[in-house]
Amino acid sequence: MPTRPPRSGLPSTINESDLVVREAMRLLDAPTRRLFLQRGLTLGGLSLLTGCALDSSESVDKMLTKISFFNDRVQGAIFSSTDLAPTYSESMITRPFPFNAYYGVDEVRHVDPSDYELEISGLVREKKSWTLPELNALPQVDQITRHICVEGWSAIGRWGGVKFSDFLDRIGADKTAKYVGFKCADDYYTSIDMPTALHPQTQLTLTYDGKTLPAEYGFPMKLRMPTKLGYKNPKHIEALFVTNEYPGGYWEDQGYNWFGGS
Numbered sequence: 001m002p003t004r005p006p007r008s009g010l011p012s013t014i015n016e017s018d019l020v021v022r023e024a025m026r027l028l029d030a031p032t033r034r035l036f037l038q039r040g041l042t043l044g045g046l047s048l049l050t051g052c053a054l055d056s057s058e059s060v061d062k063m064l065t066k067i068s069f070f071n072d073r074v075q076g077a078i079f080s081s082t083d084l085a086p087t088y089s090e091s092m093i094t095r096p097f098p099f100n101a102y103y104g105v106d107e108v109r110h111v112d113p114s115d116y117e118l119e120i121s122g123l124v125r126e127k128k129s130w131t132l133p134e135l136n137a138l139p140q141v142d143q144i145t146r147h148i149c150v151e152g153w154s155a156i157g158r159w160g161g162v163k164f165s166d167f168l169d170r171i172g173a174d175k176t177a178k179y180v181g182f183k184c185a186d187d188y189y190t191s192i193d194m195p196t197a198l199h200p201q202t203q204l205t206l207t208y209d210g211k212t213l214p215a216e217y218g219f220p221m222k223l224r225m226p227t228k229l230g231y232k233n234p235k236h237i238e239a240l241f242v243t244n245e246y247p248g249g250y251w252e253d254q255g256y257n258w259f260g261g262s
């Protein structure tokens with residue numbers, strides 16, 4: 001849950017409605033804020049959404065708490081499994097493509113391909129692990145899409161690999177489950193909602209720009225989702241699991257929005 005701004009100056013009466021709205025907006029992440037602006041955020045609308053009457057400072061407080069929780073719910077509700085993220089031409093690829101991680105490029109993890117196995121667990125029929133040759137033998141797809149990082153940069157890249165929904169079919173994943181979680185070779189971890197896991201552009205990525213995925217971009221494998229912000233795209237994946245229990249994530253547990261739509 002995001003860190004809450006200081007409470008000083010919090011309005012105590014409904015007359016200061018502008019301040020309430022402004023405070024509420026600060027608790028929303030950018031995509032949700034955009035959505036509210038498009039639909040016209042009003043105090044009446046907010047109180048309707050949160051079920052708080054806004055007649056005392058206590059209910060204002062309760063409303064703000066509820067708003068900080070419904071980011072994920074709002075984003076989940078508006079996510080469309082058929083709307084595609086934009087794709088680009090080869091000439092628009094950003095070269096060199098930026099590296100980013102919670103550590104510097106000198107500390108990039110080098111996973112040994114010879115004994116690598118992708119471990120599968122949770123609500124799936126087939127729990128067998130996958131070697132790299134097995135993964136590379138599956139039908140492959142390609143995408144040129146934009147990666148957007150919350151730190152304020154974006155870049156266009158070309159990723160290839162297995163359509164994730166096909167892979168989930170193969171392992172007999174329970175598609176009614178809520179989450180797919182990922183554990184990485186560094187200490188990174190994250191999780192996504194099932195509708196995004198099944199989105200046609202969500203890819204279990206094995207190549208970058210037509211070549212084996214380089215170490216800095218997540219060798220041996222990353223999950224590529226052009227519908228989600230950079231931090232939701234785990235690199236160096238070692239294990240994945242399907243679950244109904246909220247798995248959180250490395251940045252998400254420090255306050256980044258969990259849905260993380262882009």
Ligand SMILES: Nc1nc2c(c(=O)[nH]1)N[C@H]1C(S)=C(S)[C@@H](COP(=O)(O)O)O[C@H]1N2
Pocket residue numbers: 097098099100101102103148149150184185186188189216217218230231232233234235236
């Ligand atoms: N395993 C792992 N995956 C990760 C990260 C990380 O630190 N470790 N950082 C995330 C963030 S914040 C970004 S922006 C992208 C960067 O991917 P890139 O190096 O391919 O540009 O990786 C994401 N996935």
Ligand SMILES: [Mo]
Pocket residue numbers: 100148149150151230231
């Ligand atoms: Mo990022």
